[in-house]
Structures are given as C-alpha cells and as structure tokens.
Amino acid sequence: MEKEVENILLVAHELKAPLAVLRQLALSFEFEDSTNEHIRSEMVSVSERAIRQVNDLSKIARLEDGLFVMEPVSVRAVCDDVTRELNYLFRYHQRDLRVHYHNHARLVTANRDLLYSVVYNFLLNAMHYSGKDTRSELTINEKAGKIRINIRDFGPALPMDVWREMRRGWVEKPTSIAMRPGSSGLGLYIASKFSRYMNANVGAIRHRDGTSFFVDLPVSKQARLF
Amino acid sequence: MIFIIDDDEVMAECIARYCKGQPTRIFSNAIEAMNAIDDEKPDLIFLDILLDGPDGFTFLNELASYDDTAKIPIVIISSLDFSGQDLSSYGVVGIISKDTMLPEDVKKYV
Numbered sequence: 600m601e602k603e604v605e606n607i608l609l610v611a612h613e614l615k616a617p618l619a620v621l622r623q624l625a626l627s628f629e630f631e632d633s634t635n636e637h638i639r640s641e642m643v644s645v646s647e648r649a650i651r652q653v654n655d656l657s658k659i660a661r662l663e664d665g666l667f668v669m670e671p672v673s674v675r676a677v678c679d680d681v682t683r684e685l686n687y688l689f690r691y692h693q694r695d696l697r698v699h700y701h702n703h704a705r706l707v708t709a710n711r712d713l714l715y716s717v718v719y720n721f722l723l724n725a726m727h728y729s730g731k732d733t734r735s736e737l738t739i740n741e742k743a744g745k746i747r748i749n750i751r752d753f754g755p756a757l758p759m760d761v762w763r764e765m766r767r768g769w770v771e772k773p774t775s776i777a778m779r780p781g782s783s784g785l786g787l788y789i790a791s792k793f794s795r796y797m798n799a800n801v802g803a804i805r806h807r808d809g810t811s812f813f814v815d816l817p818v819s820k821q822a823r824l825f
Numbered sequence: 826m827i828f829i830i831d832d833d834e835v836m837a838e839c840i841a842r843y844c845k846g847q848p849t850r851i852f853s854n855a856i857e858a859m860n861a862i863d864d865e866k867p868d869l870i871f872l873d874i875l876l877d878g879p880d881g882f883t884f885l886n887e888l889a890s891y892d893d894t895a896k897i898p899i900v901i902i903s904s905l906d907f908s909g910q911d912l913s914s915y916g917v918v919g920i921i922s923k924d925t926m927l928p929e930d931v932k933k934y935v
Contacts, residue, residue, distance in 0.1 A: 612904070616833065619904060619923045623839035626928055630842050641835055692834065728877075730853075755854075755878060 617649035655789045671706040671819040681718045695734035707816035713793040720786035721750040728754030745815040753809040831873040843931035855884035874903040885915040
C-alpha cells in the first residue's frame with residue numbers, strides 16, 4: 600500500500616508539472632514583448648502531451664482486462680505517424696530528428712495504440728535529453744526474428760539505476776529522476792508497461808555521448824504488406 | 826546578468842520573460858551553470874531544485890564552498906514545498922512556489 604501511495608505521489612507530481620507550465624504561459628500573455636502565437640503554440644503542445652500522458656496512464660489501468668487487441672502492425676507506419684506528430688515539436692525546440700529504416704515493411708505482432716505510445720514516449724524522452732541543435736535518431740532493424748525500434752539521443756548518459764532497471768527489461772515504477780512534461784520518469788514506465796503487455800522487450804544502451812532506448816517486437820507470421 | 830537554472834525549457838522561458846529588460850541566461854542543468862559562473866558571475870540566480878544530474882542542493886553547496894560565489898543571491902523556484910525552511914545560509918534570498926508563482930513574485934527580485 601505504501602508503495603502504491605508513493606507511485607501515486609510521483610505520478611501526481613509529474614502531472615502537476617505541465618499544469619504549472621500552462622499557468623505560467625497563460626500569465627505570460629500580459630507581456631507586451633511576448634509573441635502571442637509562440638505562447639499559444641506552447642500551450643497547445645504542453646496540454647497535448649499532458650493529455651496523452653493521462654490517456655496512457657488510464658490505459659495502464661486497463662491492461663489487466665486484456666482489451667488491447669494484438670494484431671499484425673506495420674512498424675514503419677506507426678513510426679511514420681509518431682515522427683509526423685513530433686516533427687513540429689523537434690523543430691520548435693531546435694532539435695533534429697533523423698529516421699533510418701533498414702527494413703521497410705515488416706509487420707510485428709503488437710497493439711497499434713500501445714506501440715504508438717511506446718515510440719512517442721521514447722522520442723519525447725530523446726528530445727528532452729538532446730541539447731539544442733543536436734539530433735535524435737530513430738532506426739528500425741531486424742535481428743533474429745525480432746524487429747528493433749531504436750531511439751538514440753546525444754544527451755547525458757542515463758543514470759545507472761534507471762539503466763539497471765531497463766536492463767532487466769522492466770521499469771518497476773515511475774522514477775523520480777526527472778519530474779517534468781515528457782520526462783523519462785513517467786515515459787519509461789509507460790513504455791515499459793505497454794511493451795510487457797505486447798510481449799516485447801524494452802532496454803537501454805548507455806553510450807559515451809548519449810543513450811539509446813529500444814523495443815524488440817516479435818515479427819508477425821502474417822505476410823508482408825508491401 | 827541573471828541566471829535561470831531549470832530543466833523545463835518552457836518554464837525557464839516564462840521566468841526569463843518576467844525578468845523584463847534584464848539580460849538572462851538559461852541553463853538546463855547545474856553543471857552547465859557552474860561552468861558558466863567561472864566566466865561570468867551573475868547578479869542573481871533563479872534555481873529549480875529537481876534537475877537532471879546534480880540537483881539544486883548540490884548546486885547550492887557548490888556555490889557556498891567558494892568565496893567568490895557564496896555571496897550570489899539565489900531565489901529557489903520549485904514545485905517542492907519549502908515552507909518553514911530557512912536556506913539563507915546557502916545564500917537563498919527567496920523561495921517561490923511554481924504552483925502559485927506570479928510574474929510579480931519574480932520581478933521583485935530583479
């Protein structure tokens with residue numbers, strides 16, 4: 600029970616962060632030198648991410664019901680959709696997003712919405728940890744009957760304790776390493792939960808100059824789409 | 826020069842906006858800020874506590890350990906509850922809650 604309360608506190612704290620930012624953005628309208636369009640865009644962006652986080656958390660509560668259908672899903676189509684949604688945000692924050700597909704049309708067994716959230720959370724995390732004018736990379740590879748979606752940032756190395764959890768393929772609870780919109784704390788937890796539901800493995804690789812997060816998904820036996 | 830240390834870029838930009846007319850520099854972590862202080866001593870620092878890497882308290886300790894940085898006034902802007910705490914020995918001249926912060930709260934220290 601104590602652990603549950605602790606988790607609730609962490610999640611509540613993290614969800615409070617975008618609300619505090621929204622409040623400050625609303626207050627910023629009074630400043631003459633502020634560009635209202637800039638502030639409006641920030642408000643839309645921050646609220647959309649917060650809504651997605653709340654939606655993802657409510658999905659976690661429904662995972663036990665097993666209502667998320669597993670079906671053949673095109674990895675590339677999902678990654679295309681996520682990058683299309685986040686491209687604006689990357690450009691806006693002066694980050695570069697590069698996509699490399701080494702496999703063009705493989706299907707994996709997954710739930711489309713959950714996979715979308717996994718990729719979305721990893722990419723947001725990469726954006727957050729990449730400095731201005733640096734890049735993040737999304738690559739898709741196939742290896743030993745699995746498709747790997749790898750998202751690499753060139754920011755600071757992942758803290759050891761989080762890396763150890765990721766090495767186990769499982770993030771036990773939202774971590775307090777960073778409590779802010781789009782942080783890895785809640786995002787990694789969500790990605791980990793969804794991946795486990797889909798029998799996929801998540802992991803992280805520490806690089807000298809950044810971190811990669813990946814998810815390995817089983818290839819669908821169904822024929823290729825293209 | 827005012828330093829703003831906050832890993833939430835949007836929040837940091839809002840704080841910078843409230844320092845109207847004053848030059849500001851934004852840092853997303855304590856290490857970058859500490860390196861910059863070697864080159865330029867700020868007149869004031871707005872500091873978040875929960876940061877990537879070393880947290881705000883580590884930064885406060887670091888500043889307090891050098892004569893030339895120990896006297897830099899610091900205002901903590903955090904979502905943590907610091908009510909009833911006296912951090913003046915760290916050079917903290919004010920604490921602002923992110924939950925209730927108004928532009929005036931920032932302006933009065935600028």
